[in-house]
Amino acid sequence: MGLCTMKSKKDKTGIGIIGLGERGLGTLPLLLAMDDIEVAAVCDLYEDRVAKGVQLAIDAGKAAPACFSDYNQVISLDCVDCIIITTSWTSHPEILMAALNAGKPAATEVGGASSLNECWDLVRNCERTGTPCMMLENCCYGREEMALLQMVRQGVFGELIHCRCAYEHDLREQVARGVENRHYRFHNYQHRNGDVYPTHGLGPLAKLLDINRGNRFVSISSMATKSRGIHLWAREHLGSDHHSSVIDFAMGDVVTSMIKCARGETILLTHDTSLPRPYSRGGRVQGTKGIWIEDNASIYIEGKSPLDAWEPFSRYMEKYEHPLWQKSSIQEYCAGHGGMDYLVLRAFIENVRDKSILPIDVYDMASWMAVTPLSEQSIALGSMPVPFPDFTDGKWINRKEEAPSKYGLNKTL
Amino acid sequence: MGLCTMKSKKDKTGIGIIGLGERGLGTLPLLLAMDDIEVAAVCDLYEDRVAKGVQLAIDAGKAAPACFSDYNQVISLDCVDCIIITTSWTSHPEILMAALNAGKPAATEVGGASSLNECWDLVRNCERTGTPCMMLENCCYGREEMALLQMVRQGVFGELIHCRCAYEHDLREQVARGVENRHYRFHNYQHRNGDVYPTHGLGPLAKLLDINRGNRFVSISSMATKSRGIHLWAREHLGSDHHSSVIDFAMGDVVTSMIKCARGETILLTHDTSLPRPYSRGGRVQGTKGIWIEDNASIYIEGKSPLDAWEPFSRYMEKYEHPLWQKSSIQEYCAGHGGMDYLVLRAFIENVRDKSILPIDVYDMASWMAVTPLSEQSIALGSMPVPFPDFTDGKWINRKEEAPSKYGLNKTL
Numbered sequence: 001m002g003l004c005t006m007k008s009k010k011d012k013t014g015i016g017i018i019g020l021g022e023r024g025l026g027t028l029p030l031l032l033a034m035d036d037i038e039v040a041a042v043c044d045l046y047e048d049r050v051a052k053g054v055q056l057a058i059d060a061g062k063a064a065p066a067c068f069s070d071y072n073q074v075i076s077l078d079c080v081d082c083i084i085i086t087t088s089w090t091s092h093p094e095i096l097m098a099a100l101n102a103g104k105p106a107a108t109e110v111g112g113a114s115s116l117n118e119c120w121d122l123v124r125n126c127e128r129t130g131t132p133c134m135m136l137e138n139c140c141y142g143r144e145e146m147a148l149l150q151m152v153r154q155g156v157f158g159e160l161i162h163c164r165c166a167y168e169h170d171l172r173e174q175v176a177r178g179v180e181n182r183h184y185r186f187h188n189y190q191h192r193n194g195d196v197y198p199t200h201g202l203g204p205l206a207k208l209l210d211i212n213r214g215n216r217f218v219s220i221s222s223m224a225t226k227s228r229g230i231h232l233w234a235r236e237h238l239g240s241d242h243h244s245s246v247i248d249f250a251m252g253d254v255v256t257s258m259i260k261c262a263r264g265e266t267i268l269l270t271h272d273t274s275l276p277r278p279y280s281r282g283g284r285v286q287g288t289k290g291i292w293i294e295d296n297a298s299i300y301i302e303g304k305s306p307l308d309a310w311e312p313f314s315r316y317m318e319k320y321e322h323p324l325w326q327k328s329s330i331q332e333y334c335a336g337h338g339g340m341d342y343l344v345l346r347a348f349i350e351n352v353r354d355k356s357i358l359p360i361d362v363y364d365m366a367s368w369m370a371v372t373p374l375s376e377q378s379i380a381l382g383s384m385p386v387p388f389p390d391f392t393d394g395k396w397i398n399r400k401e402e403a404p405s406k407y408g409l410n411k412t413l
Numbered sequence: 414m415g416l417c418t419m420k421s422k423k424d425k426t427g428i429g430i431i432g433l434g435e436r437g438l439g440t441l442p443l444l445l446a447m448d449d450i451e452v453a454a455v456c457d458l459y460e461d462r463v464a465k466g467v468q469l470a471i472d473a474g475k476a477a478p479a480c481f482s483d484y485n486q487v488i489s490l491d492c493v494d495c496i497i498i499t500t501s502w503t504s505h506p507e508i509l510m511a512a513l514n515a516g517k518p519a520a521t522e523v524g525g526a527s528s529l530n531e532c533w534d535l536v537r538n539c540e541r542t543g544t545p546c547m548m549l550e551n552c553c554y555g556r557e558e559m560a561l562l563q564m565v566r567q568g569v570f571g572e573l574i575h576c577r578c579a580y581e582h583d584l585r586e587q588v589a590r591g592v593e594n595r596h597y598r599f600h601n602y603q604h605r606n607g608d609v610y611p612t613h614g615l616g617p618l619a620k621l622l623d624i625n626r627g628n629r630f631v632s633i634s635s636m637a638t639k640s641r642g643i644h645l646w647a648r649e650h651l652g653s654d655h656h657s658s659v660i661d662f663a664m665g666d667v668v669t670s671m672i673k674c675a676r677g678e679t680i681l682l683t684h685d686t687s688l689p690r691p692y693s694r695g696g697r698v699q700g701t702k703g704i705w706i707e708d709n710a711s712i713y714i715e716g717k718s719p720l721d722a723w724e725p726f727s728r729y730m731e732k733y734e735h736p737l738w739q740k741s742s743i744q745e746y747c748a749g750h751g752g753m754d755y756l757v758l759r760a761f762i763e764n765v766r767d768k769s770i771l772p773i774d775v776y777d778m779a780s781w782m783a784v785t786p787l788s789e790q791s792i793a794l795g796s797m798p799v800p801f802p803d804f805t806d807g808k809w810i811n812r813k814e815e816a817p818s819k820y821g822l823n824k825t826l
Contacts, residue, residue, distance in 0.1 A: 223673055225574045254574055254679065260796070266637070266638045266667065276701075276703055276713065278722055278723055286688060288642060288645055289689065290690070295706055295708050300691055
């Protein structure tokens with residue numbers, strides 16, 4: 001335990017993965033299947049999770065990674081070239097900053113920030129150290145999201161006016177059983193009322209809307225409903241004595257937020273995870289020439305669609321398929337969450353290796369993660385609009401469109 | 414012109430209709446087809462519209478109504494028992510109050526208020542005179558909306574948590590050609606930025622949510638996008654010299670509002686009439702047991718629908734059809750806007766005649782119409798939440814569910 005076992009460091013990128021809960025153990029097989037990297041170290045506070053990680057490596061015919069419970073030890077290993085963080089939401093920034101300060105490029109799983117200051121610290125540490133970091137927002141690499149990005153760039157929607165996104169996912173069981181399953185979501189829902197999970201929807205929209213590159217989020221107003229869903233589920237499934245049946249949950253069942261952008265577009269963002277419903281990311285992209293809506297899988301483009309009638313989006317998907325989705329193999333697509341997990345990991349690994357620009361950078365990360373504390377503030381103030389910090393310190397005005405890179409979102413090398 | 418021609422006043426209710434624009438001339442044939450009323454007088458500021466109204470009466474084999482350009486003369490006619498107002502939005506309250514003060518029950522077409530004070534005046538005039546008034550919100554009588562009301566009352570959705578509604582209707586041509594077509598929408602879009610047309614979606618939701626009867630709207634936060642759609646349409650279709658191509662429109666293309674209710678539910682309201690898109694009222698009803706969404710015509714009810722999968726709403730429509738839609742004849746349904754225009758007119762006429770409670774009363778009207786000035790205020794203040802007045806002066810806490818009446822929404826006599 002704890003020793004670096006990598007043999008062939010020169011040829012392969014050494015990865016340290018920190019956090020082996022559900023997401024970490026889901027990511028590990030994708031990494032283990034890549035020939036140009038070696039999972040050199042794994043880390044979790046719980047020994048049983050670490051053991052599962054090691055077993056996955058052995059099952060994949062790879063060398064057992066070094067094992068740790070202290071993330072600092074992973075970061076300090078010579079054989080670890082970069083860090084992937086799959087821990088609980090609230091620990092992402094702390095671990096990210098430790099990695100940046102050690103000069104190790106780092107990528108983190110998605111989640112909202114706890115405070116605005118944390119977002120600023122992340123930006124300043126990244127700027128000061130010059131070490132790149134990236135958020136692994138897999139939905140930016142979703143097949144539909146990438147096709148929509150192509151369509152927006154080619155002007156299919158005209159000038160963008162209004163967009164919507166959501167995280168609508170029935171997570172009542174995950175929250176209610178959170179304590180016994182060691183899932184941090186429970187404690188967040190117990191104590192916080194805001195959009196704690198904004199990036200799956202907002203990340204792809206931010207890319208469409210050129211956020212931090214000619215546009216920025218200016219203000220947000222949020223509103224929460226009463227809290228009912230977790231209690232009711234817990235009472236029915238876990239009994240009226242279970243702690244999830246009796247404690248007060250601060251989190252409203254549905255949280256809606258309106259975001260104003262500098263160029264005059266608005267975004268409606270929804271967090272809806274405590275009620276029974278089919279999954280949706282509630283997408284809508286609306287411009288001067290047409291509109292796409294996720295929930296009916298349809299699109300309307302003036303002059304192309306039949307007058308006043310929806311068309312299936314599938315036809316447009318084929319036409320505007322992103323090059324990355326055209327060239328990757330079916331096996332890769334099927335590896336996790338429809339392939340987007342694979343693509344976002346490759347974007348991080350290959351661009352770090354090539355010292356290229358990362359397609360989701362620290363300014364993206366800070367402004368997306370800031371939605372969580374900002375929405376909490378707005379709700380606490382009775383839906384008062386609160387201002388977004390400009391994490392670029394004014395550079396958003398002149399920052400150009402993302403440069404082409406391997407696995408780039410706009411243009412792929 | 415101007416003389417009362419009714420012969421058989423004892424048997425029939427005499428109606429005066431004020432305003433013969435598109436909506437008035439659309440309503441007139443429905444009234445002319447009813448055997449128990451007589452259209453005794455018609456009124457408009459434009460003679461050509463009045464002439465069209467008279468022609469419609471003659472074509473229907475009815476006596477020519479008396480004709481006026483001054484609505485006060487219609488109201489003062491002995492042969493006019495009640496008033497129907499189908500004028501421009503901003504003139505509704507003034508004409509309504511004139512009718513109430515003359516002791517004539519009055520119904521008005523839909524639209525938002527210009528000021529909060531106007532809403533208060535309407536409430537105070539109605540209370541003081543004891544003369545009933547009603548908003549002809551036809552969508553409260555829509556087939557889907559009424560089935561949903563039945564479902565909510567029977568607990569199908571559990572406790573309501575979050576609802577959505579919208580007026581999503583491509584009206585670019587109507588606005589851009591508003592001056593030449595004498596349509597007031599033009600001037601409203603030129604000068605106002607808010608949700609100027611909230612009631613088609615909000616009226617039915619207010620009924621589901623017991624607004625003013627155990628619940629009330631507490632606050633609203635609104636946000637508007639930039640304004641692009643009317644200009645672009647006008648330039649393309651009317652030329653770059655046309656006034657609609659050059660003036661500034663205050664109205665944002667998409668206006669979203671979040672409304673908080675006293676019982677803890679939230680409502681998302683959208684006004685989206687300046688961009689190309691198919692029509693929708695953007696409905697969503699979400700409770701602790703399930704969710705209905707208009708845009709995919711689907712519903713999910715926990716324990717009834719297949720796990721995590723949408724079901725067609727049509728199956729539920731059949732089961733929960735409102736009694737009014739079960740018993741009315743197909744001919745009536747087809748008469749206008751799918752029958753809901755007929756139903757809302759009958760609700761007014763029959764309940765006024767029977768001196769019964771009107772299913773949409775002055776408190777409903779005031780709180781729905783108030784959304785317009787409140788949303789304008791919120792937008793002007795950068796999406797600040799603004800408080801709803803309590804037009805019931807606290808009576809909402811103990812006001813009971815609407816009493817059964819002929820053409821009642823909850824229960825029909």
